[in-house]
Amino acid sequence: MSIPFVDLKAQYASIKSDIDLAIAGVINNTSFIGGPIVTEFEEAFADYLGIDHCVGCANGTDAIEIALQALGVGAGDEVIVPANSWISTAEAVNAVGAEPVFVDYLENEYTLDPALTELAITNKTKAIIPVHLYGLPARMPELLKVAQTHQLKIVEDCAQAHGARIADQKVGTFGDIATFSFYPGKNLGAYGDAGGIVTSDRLLAQRCRMIGNHGQLSKHDHRILGRNSRLDTLQAAILKAKLPFLEQWVRQRNQVAQWYGQYLNKSVTRQITPDGYRHVYHLYVIRTAKRAHLMNALDKSNIGYSVHYPTPLPFIEAYAYQNKSEEDFPVASKLADEIISLPIFPEMTEKQVQTVAEIVNKFK
Known part of the structure; x- marks a missing residue:
């Protein structure tokens, strides 16, 4: 019996009509960047998590980088990162000019060790990035205490943990800001690259949206220097169709x-x-x-x-x-x-x- 590592064809077959309708709607409306479908997915995903704001972006790596930039992390800062994760978690730190400080993880859970995290803090530490690795939430109650004690920001990396939770609280809602990847193989995956940033802080969400849209909130109103990292409409439509099945x-x-x-x-x-x-x-x-x-x-x-x-x-x-x-x-x-x-x-x-x-x- 041949068994694939993951079977995206089986998933598509189970919801083919929903996906085909979503794709056809985008093509028929010729609205490929932005528009109401992107907003509808952002609102639906935020509602699913139980958080106020979701900002779509081009991919999960950009999501981490934009979140760090929005928090003001930059040159001379240190960010604590688990020793075991996909490189995006660390390279996003370098991308904003800061330095990743690697910390070992809990042997039985494979997530960031809170005790070792506290030992790694210096006067340069600005933030902690817990990764909910393989779909298991990191020890957020303990990490939140560490962050509060040392006045640090927490950026949750939820790339592998859509819908994971501690008690009744979903991951992505514990820290100051959280990031998601919607890479095709994720539990909630697009049909190409896609990402999202979530937060309960309205001004932080607004800054993330500006950074990912050339520094503008409305066209030609460039308030800061930003970049091009937007969630395209086709991927938003696919994610919106998939979300009810998550x-x-x-x-x-x-x-x-x-x-x-x-x-x-x-x-x-x-x-x-x-x-x-x-x-x-x-x-x-x-x-x-x-x-x-x-x-x-x-x-x-x-x-x-x-x-x-x-x-x-x-x-x-x-x-x-x-x-x-x-x-x-x-x-x-x-x-x-x-x-x-x-x-x-x-x-x-x-x-x-x-x-x-x-x-x-x-x-x-």
Whole structure:
């Protein structure tokens, strides 16, 4: 049985009429940049999260960079970033002229360690970027206390966590500002690049919108120096059509995760979800000391997988200038050699999960 890592065709097939209608509407109206559809999606997504403002932009990387710029982060500042994340989290910090300070993460949860975060704070620290990695919320109550104690800003990176929550509060609503990626493979994905910024601060939202639209609120009224990073109408229409299905897809992902929990050997190490936290399983990540052997077996069986991420950010070539060692990040260093992401998508069947689990159990 061939099993893909993610199956976007299956998702499209399940909502084909909604998507086709949304795309056709944009083409028929020839409104490709801006307009009411973009506004309608922004308002709908903000309402879904329970927050006041959503500003669409071109992609999730721009979202982080614009958020930092709107907060006034720049040259001479430091921003705390998890040692394990996609490079966007860190490179956005460099892009505004600041310096990322990498911090190790909690071994069982794979999210930013609040205690180590506090130890990394200096008089240059301006903000913290918790990443809700793989779909699990970071320890926001603890991180908020750290930020409040030291008067720091929090930028939540929610790129992998649409709909995740702690108790009844969704991620994206804890910090000063939060960012989302709508890359096609995300839990809420467009059919191209797309991103969003959310906040309850009206003036902060207004500044983000100006930065992403050439510094203007209305045409030719350039109040600041900005850039071109807008959510195009076609992607907004697709996201607006998909949004009503997001909760259903989250439930289905949790069902797949439950099947993995049922069929995987109990000795297989996986990400731990704290009580009261809702994981949305953008990725289903396990650990094994026999990863190379497992990957080979999955390849032979035509089963998709990935490694998120093979090299901790402090050790990639782009950050070699920081001269960090494995001793500085013992958890990230250890897990980098063991983590592997198994197939997970809403349409995945119990039989498919059983098939994957049978192979994994041989390499626990």
